[in-house]
Amino acid sequence: MSKKTTIYDLAKRLGISPATVSRSLNDHPSISGKTKKKVLEAAKETGYRINKFASNLSLQKSNTIGVIVPRLNSDFMSTVLSGIETIANNAGYNLVISQSLEQEEKEKFNTKTLFESGVDALLVSLANETMNYDHFSIFTDRKIPLLFFDRVIDLPNCPTIIIDNEAAGYQATEHLIQQGCKHIIHVSSGLNRSVYKLRYAGYRKALKENENNFRERVIQVDNFSPPEAKKVIDFIKTSVHPIDGIFVSSDSLAVYIIKELRSNGYQVPNDIKVVGFNNDPVAQVITPELSTIEYPGYKMGKLAGQSILSHLSGSINIETADQIILKHRLIIRESSQK
Amino acid sequence: MSKKTTIYDLAKRLGISPATVSRSLNDHPSISGKTKKKVLEAAKETGYRINKFASNLSLQKSNTIGVIVPRLNSDFMSTVLSGIETIANNAGYNLVISQSLEQEEKEKFNTKTLFESGVDALLVSLANETMNYDHFSIFTDRKIPLLFFDRVIDLPNCPTIIIDNEAAGYQATEHLIQQGCKHIIHVSSGLNRSVYKLRYAGYRKALKENENNFRERVIQVDNFSPPEAKKVIDFIKTSVHPIDGIFVSSDSLAVYIIKELRSNGYQVPNDIKVVGFNNDPVAQVITPELSTIEYPGYKMGKLAGQSILSHLSGSINIETADQIILKHRLIIRESSQK
DNA sequence: ATGAAAGCGCTAACAT
DNA sequence: ATGTTAGCGCTTTCAT
Numbered sequence: 001m002s003k004k005t006t007i008y009d010l011a012k013r014l015g016i017s018p019a020t021v022s023r024s025l026n027d028h029p030s031i032s033g034k035t036k037k038k039v040l041e042a043a044k045e046t047g048y049r050i051n052k053f054a055s056n057l058s059l060q061k062s063n064t065i066g067v068i069v070p071r072l073n074s075d076f077m078s079t080v081l082s083g084i085e086t087i088a089n090n091a092g093y094n095l096v097i098s099q100s101l102e103q104e105e106k107e108k109f110n111t112k113t114l115f116e117s118g119v120d121a122l123l124v125s126l127a128n129e130t131m132n133y134d135h136f137s138i139f140t141d142r143k144i145p146l147l148f149f150d151r152v153i154d155l156p157n158c159p160t161i162i163i164d165n166e167a168a169g170y171q172a173t174e175h176l177i178q179q180g181c182k183h184i185i186h187v188s189s190g191l192n193r194s195v196y197k198l199r200y201a202g203y204r205k206a207l208k209e210n211e212n213n214f215r216e217r218v219i220q221v222d223n224f225s226p227p228e229a230k231k232v233i234d235f236i237k238t239s240v241h242p243i244d245g246i247f248v249s250s251d252s253l254a255v256y257i258i259k260e261l262r263s264n265g266y267q268v269p270n271d272i273k274v275v276g277f278n279n280d281p282v283a284q285v286i287t288p289e290l291s292t293i294e295y296p297g298y299k300m301g302k303l304a305g306q307s308i309l310s311h312l313s314g315s316i317n318i319e320t321a322d323q324i325i326l327k328h329r330l331i332i333r334e335s336s337q338k
Numbered sequence: 339m340s341k342k343t344t345i346y347d348l349a350k351r352l353g354i355s356p357a358t359v360s361r362s363l364n365d366h367p368s369i370s371g372k373t374k375k376k377v378l379e380a381a382k383e384t385g386y387r388i389n390k391f392a393s394n395l396s397l398q399k400s401n402t403i404g405v406i407v408p409r410l411n412s413d414f415m416s417t418v419l420s421g422i423e424t425i426a427n428n429a430g431y432n433l434v435i436s437q438s439l440e441q442e443e444k445e446k447f448n449t450k451t452l453f454e455s456g457v458d459a460l461l462v463s464l465a466n467e468t469m470n471y472d473h474f475s476i477f478t479d480r481k482i483p484l485l486f487f488d489r490v491i492d493l494p495n496c497p498t499i500i501i502d503n504e505a506a507g508y509q510a511t512e513h514l515i516q517q518g519c520k521h522i523i524h525v526s527s528g529l530n531r532s533v534y535k536l537r538y539a540g541y542r543k544a545l546k547e548n549e550n551n552f553r554e555r556v557i558q559v560d561n562f563s564p565p566e567a568k569k570v571i572d573f574i575k576t577s578v579h580p581i582d583g584i585f586v587s588s589d590s591l592a593v594y595i596i597k598e599l600r601s602n603g604y605q606v607p608n609d610i611k612v613v614g615f616n617n618d619p620v621a622q623v624i625t626p627e628l629s630t631i632e633y634p635g636y637k638m639g640k641l642a643g644q645s646i647l648s649h650l651s652g653s654i655n656i657e658t659a660d661q662i663i664l665k666h667r668l669i670i671r672e673s674s675q676k
Numbered sequence: 677a678t679g680a681a682a683g684c685g686c687t688a689a690c691a692t
Numbered sequence: 693a694t695g696t697t698a699g700c701g702c703t704t705t706c707a708t
Contacts, residue, residue: 004480006685017695022687030693049476052455053395054685057700060391064434064455072423073636078416085410085437089448094455096402097435099423110427117390117402117432138387142342226622255623284564285593287625298411344701355679360703368677392701395684 005046014042025050056118065308066114066122067097068107070151074224075252075280076297077125080149083301084123091309093120100127102190102223108135121145121308126153128190145311149304151193159311161304163328165195168293169202171330172247172275175291177210179273179338181245186218187232187257188249199249199277215241221253229256233264236272244272245336251276251283251292258286258335273336288334296326343384352380363388394456402432403646404452404460408440408489412562413590413618414635415463418487421639422461429647431458438465440528440561446473459483459646464491466528483649487642489531497649499642501666503533506631507540509668510585510613513629515548517611517676519583524556525570525595526587537587537615553579559591567594571602574610582610583674589614589621589630596624596673611674626672634664 007021014021016035023031024039042048056062065088069077081097088095096119100107107127114122115138122139126148133153139146140155152160169186176184186203188196200218207216219235221228236243248254254276258268266272268288276283276292283290303324345359352359354373361369362377380386394400403426407415419435426433434457438445445465452460453476460477464486471491477484478493490498507524514522524541526534538556545554557573559566574581586592592614596606604610606626614621614630621628641662 004685008685018685019687019696020694022685023694026687032693035693050454051395051685053391053398053400054700055687057389057391057395057702058685058687060700062391071420072410073413073416073420075411075413078411081435082409082411082437085435086439089436089444092451094434094451095436096432097419097423098427098433099420101424106427113430113432116387252619259623281590282620282623285597285620285624346701356702357680357704358678360701361678364703370677373677389701392684393703395686396701396703398684 004051005048006051007048009046010039010042010048013046014038061120062094062118063092064094064096064117064119065305066117066119067095068100068110068114068122068124069097070102070125070127071099072097075282076150076278076295079297080125080301080304083298083303084305085301087302087305087309091305093309100130102127102129104129104131111135112138115139115144119144120312121147123147123149123304123308125149126151126193128193131192145308147304147308147311149300151195153194159307159322159324161300161307161324161326162195163295163326165198166202166205168277168295168328168330169199169247170206171202172199172277172291172293173203173206174210175330175332176245176247176273176275176336177206179245179269179336181273183215183217183239183241183243184245184247185232185235185243186216186247186249187221187253188218189221189223191218191220196249199247203247224250224253226256229253229260232257233260236261236266237264246272246274248274249277251278251280251290254290254292254335255282255286258288258290269335269337273338275330275336279331283331283333291333291336292331294329294331296328300326342389343386344389345386347384348377348380348386351384352376398456399458400432400456401430402434402455402457403643404455404457405433405435406438406445406448406452406460406462407435408463408465409437410435413620414488414616414633417635418463418639418642421636421641422643423639425640425643425647429643431647438468440465440467442467442469449473450476453477453482457482458650459485461485461487461642461646463487464489464531466531469530483646485642485646485649487638489533491532497645497660497662499638499645499662499664500533501633501664503536504540504543506615506633506666506668507537507585508544509540510537510615510629510631511541511544512548513668513670514583514585514611514613514674515544517583517607517674519611521553521555521577521579521581522583522585523570523573523581524554524585524587525559525591526556527559527561529556529558534587537585541585562588562591562594564594566591567598570595571598574599574604575602584610584612586612587615589616589618589628592628592630592673593620593624596626596628607673607675611676613668613674617669621669621671629671629674630669632667632669634666638664 011018024036098110149161279294349356362374436448487499617632
């Protein structure tokens with residue numbers, strides 16, 4: 001029961017060759033139905049299990065896709081992963097998932113590890129820290145499909161899946177302006193990542209177009225955890241101009257900010273209006289409900305999976321670097337209404 | 339640059355044997371320092387990368403740990419996964435993660451797939467649907483380490499990591515009773531899973547101990563999504579006894595229920611008090627803040643990782659089935675206060 | 677300290 | 693339709 005049976009065992013048992021066994025197991029067309037049946041039965045009886053190590057070595061492929069994300073435990077990211085997993089799983093691929101924890105070093109290490117472990121493709125959402133992209137060359141050099149999603153970088157022949165972050169940032173800010181906000185600040189993190197840089201650009205663009213005495217002001221936070229919200233409040237309290245609008249690059253932080261604001265005596269949206277980003281589930285359950293940009297994470301994950309699978313199956317020309325831009329949407333709730 | 343170099347290439351290049359190259363690369367003690375240095379240099383120059391397929395086949399191990407969870411996109415689960423990943427990554431292990439989506443069939447399939455892909459160990463949190471556990475025998479038969487966390491089942495020689503769910507359910511309910519609740523209902527899902535069954539048992543025990551005319555009543559929901567909250571409200575509205583306390587097996591659902599309650603004119607906690615489960619971040623940002631049971635997900639993940647690694651390294655007797663019970667804690671916030 | 681060679685188990689090109 | 697056989701690249705026992 002515990003001794004593992006190989007195709008050689010099956011071959012001997014049935015008096016046929018290992019090749020025939022292998023072919024039968026793989027449903028090769030040129031094997032007779034009766035032989036296949038015999039083999040399958042023997043396999044079941046003996047508890048035969050394919051040895052992927054050997055199979056992978058022979059085929060030089062692993063049916064495995066690597067994924068590197070900044071962190072697993074964010075609502076958005078785990079939703080994207082869920083989408084990727086669903087697609088991969090249905091196609092018979094396994095997912096090897098690792099976290100960079102926003103560190104360039106860890107991202108490098110994970111890239112190397114995943115390469116060596118022989119993943120057939122790699123999906124990456126970049127760490128905030130990452131400034132250099134040479135570590136991905138082991139993939140690009142060997143033409144192993146590499147795709148970036150959400151936190152992307154433009155590399156030759158690497159598809160990207162994003163939303164139009166600049167437009168989203170613009171809309172969020174424009175909305176606040178239309179609600180009468182005069183002094184709108186932007187709260188973000190990792191401004192060297194294009195996602196955040198572009199939202200910031202959209203914010204600035206909106207301010208500029210509605211020329212008056214608006215002052216552009218971005219508060220950079222280290223991450224989207226509760227203590228960072230305090231920094232924002234401190235700024236607001238000491239600002240010479242009365243802040244009346246906040247566009248935050250993350251719902252989770254926006255929510256903490258609102259909480260902090262309220263416990264500091266500010267009324268949301270009366271005194272200060274807030275727009276977040278992502279449309280995390282939390283946006284709908286807090287008081288006041290949070291206006292935000294809907295960012296379709298599950299769909300992004302599914303598309304990332306599908307895109308990489310079609311590259312793997314060769315149904316898309318791998319030389320064609322594509323860029324998929326998903327639709328986003330401003331959702332107006334209570335937190336930003338006049 | 340694109341042609342892959344093997345240990346044979348290095349051996350030829352340096353005029354030594356492949357065995358020596360292999361040993362050098364693995365820092366084998368009986369290789370001279372100079373030879374090692376030569377090899378490492380040549381490896382670097384040629385861009386040599388180990389081929390794990392071959393290595394795995396030879397060693398019959400993959401440095402990979404499989405994980406099956408009900409779903410990736412829950413705050414609790416992604417936090418646990420984050421803990422597992424951190425430990426595994428530091429120990430040089432990769433994580434293959436898959437979702438059962440609460441379906442027994444998918445769990446079976448994933449178990450088989452992960453087995454065949456040669457994971458060195460398997461970590462599982464069971465699907466709600468799963469009633470039969472034979473699919474895990476491929477692991478237990480071959481003494482491949484198998485560990486259950488959160489949603490566990492008692493299998494021979496399989497460690498489990500849990501909290502004392504019965505005590506937690508008891509405390510939550512007892513607390514509501516002490517706050518003056520007379521008609522407390524319990525909302526849960528997947529009552530055939532011990533996690534939920536035990537919380538329910540704790541709930542019943544608390545009611546029984548505080549003998550009076552309390553009626554035990556459990557509302558089973560299909561999952562913890564918003565629409566399910568409506569079912570709960572419907573029950574409350576039509577109940578002959580005025581419901582004044584709710585113990586919910588999940589913060590995410592508790593939060594939706596509170597929202598529904600409020601929009602139906604109920605005051606929380608004045609009319610109805612609510613206690614959730616897990617201490618998701620959302621518990622602290624909603625209004626009123628949610629009382630809940632703190633369930634240390636990250637710690638659970640780290641422990642699961644550590645436990646399985648020590649089994650793998652043989653530093654723990656694999657025959658010793660251990661059960662780790664993590665501390666939980668009732669956190670009293672506004673939603674349940676008199 | 678190093679080398680020779682036999683696996684590890686599967687696949688596929690090339691027979692038959 | 694089936695068999696033969698040469699890899700796939702690394703590890704490791706057994707020499708030397």
